[in-house]
Amino acid sequence: MxxxxxxxxxxxxxxxxxxxxxxxxxxxxxxxxxxxxxxxxxxxxxxxxxxxxxxxxxxxxxxxxxxxxxxxxxxxxxxxxxxxxxxxxxxxxxxxxxxxxxxxxxxxxxxxxxxxxxxxxxxxxxxxxxxxxxxxxxxxxxxxxxxxxxxxxxxxxxxxxxxxxxxxxxxxxxxxxxxxxxxxxxxxxxxxxxxxxxxxxxxxxxxxxxxxxxMRNGLEATANLMLEVAEKGVKGNKTAHMEVTEGSTGTVANLLVGTFEVPVGIAYRYMKDEDVYEVSLRGSYDAPYDLGKIVSQVTGMIGGSGGGHKKASGARIPSGLLKDFLDLVEFEIDKVTAPDHRGFARLSTP
Ligand SMILES: [Mn+2]
Missing domain, CATH: 3.90.1640 (inorganic pyrophosphatase (n-terminal core))
Known part of the structure; x- marks a missing residue:
């Protein structure tokens, strides 16, 4: 050739x-x-x-x-x-x-x-x-x-x-x-x-x-990562999140879903040079959320950038905004799960 x-x-x-x-x-x-x-x-x-x-x-x-x-x-x-x-x-x-x-x-x-x-x-x-x-x-x-x-x-x-x-x-x-x-x-x-x-x-x-x-190396590394995720992951209502230093944030986000039995896993890694977090979000197979949409909405509100697909999405978030990002993602997910939560329907229900 x-x-x-x-x-x-x-x-x-x-x-x-x-x-x-x-x-x-x-x-x-x-x-x-x-x-x-x-x-x-x-x-x-x-x-x-x-x-x-x-x-x-x-x-x-x-x-x-x-x-x-x-x-x-x-x-x-x-x-x-x-x-x-x-x-x-x-x-x-x-x-x-x-x-x-x-x-x-x-x-x-x-x-x-x-x-x-x-x-x-x-x-x-x-x-x-x-x-x-x-x-x-x-x-x-x-x-x-x-x-x-x-x-x-x-x-x-x-x-x-x-x-x-x-x-x-x-x-x-x-x-x-x-x-x-x-x-x-x-x-x-x-x-x-x-x-x-x-x-x-x-x-x-x-x-x-x-x-x-x-592949064997990858499987072994993942098995070790599962133990680490169980130890270090933080469970929220519909999400679980964790900071990653080694390995892929996408993989960890997936492992969070299974380990904590939540519909959405969020893993992030600090990028020292740019002072930002690189974030991966993954949804379980049956999760009803469009994570790509939620991430664009949230980054549109607070800053940073992001997007992606329904079940797999990513973002770059300035380090000072990570907590806001995590809170708002959880908030947006709750809205999808319980759309009546903040509206009239709930007030008028006996
Ligand atoms: Mn692709």
């Missing part, structure tokens, strides 16, 4: 894909783009996205997958796209909430936009490239949907139904825990990159070198 780093005559046919390296949906999306286009894969995270974009040169197509926009990123992101569009067609595939203004800007830049909050990015990618994919590609989209809690969506459901249910659940979950345990692997970036390449060659996760070992 030609490396798309030069501006020779073949450059316009080469493709680069920048995809989210943090989770299975990002890796699965990258694998599907690679299978369909032969793109060179660069795995990125929000902290290095703009820098990664600034290094893109001379390719014919740029695919950006599973990297949502926020107000911190939007301006420098758009600036890089303005540069890149002079030589490449830009394809942006994502399922995170997209600010209508940013959406308009992307459209006016001629970006080929595939955006829906309904399905995860790997399902959107699968649908986009369906005709160019090898047999056996659908299960890669299923991994992303299952691990991104988007397995109940119309297209994801149809894809998952093609496979033996327990096989696809186990393979997908194996990847999640391999990524949790990947921190113990010597070259973590290389490991994630190898997962993408092997998936694109239709290997199953259990067949990828190092995945089962990393």
């Amino acid at each position: 030609a490396e798309p780093t030069t501006t020779d005559s073949t450059a316009t046919s080469t493709a680069v894909c920048i995809s989210h390296r943090k989770d299975v949906d990002g890796l699965s999306s990258a694998a599907l783009v690679k299978m369909a286009t032969g793109a060179e894969i660069i795995l990125a995270d929000y902290g290095d996205l703009v820098k990664t974009l600034s290094e893109v040169n001379g390719c014919g197509h740029l695919y950006i997958c599973d990297l949502g926009m926020n107000e911190h990123l939007a301006a420098p992101f758009v600036k890089e796209l303005e540069r890149i569009r002079t030589f490449a067609t830009i394809h942006y595939i994502d399922h995170h909430p997209l600010d209508p203004k940013v959406k308009d800007t992307l459209t006016s830049l001629g970006v080929d936009l595939t955006h829906s909050q309904e399905e995860c990015t790997s399902v959107l990618t699968y649908t986009k490239f369906k005709d160019q994919l090898k047999r056996g590609a659908a299960i890669i989209a299923a991994y992303g949907a299952i691990t991104d809690y988007a397995d109940d969506q119309p297209t994801a459901k149809k894809i998952i139904a093609l496979y033996d249910r327990q096989f696809v659940l186990l393979e997908a979950t194996m990847l999640t825990y391999a990524l949790i345990g990947a921190a113990a692997v010597t070259d973590e970036y290389d490991f994630r990159n190898r997962i993408v390449i092997d998936l694109s060659e239709t290997k199953f996760p259990h067949q990828i070198n190092g995945v089962t070992e990393a």
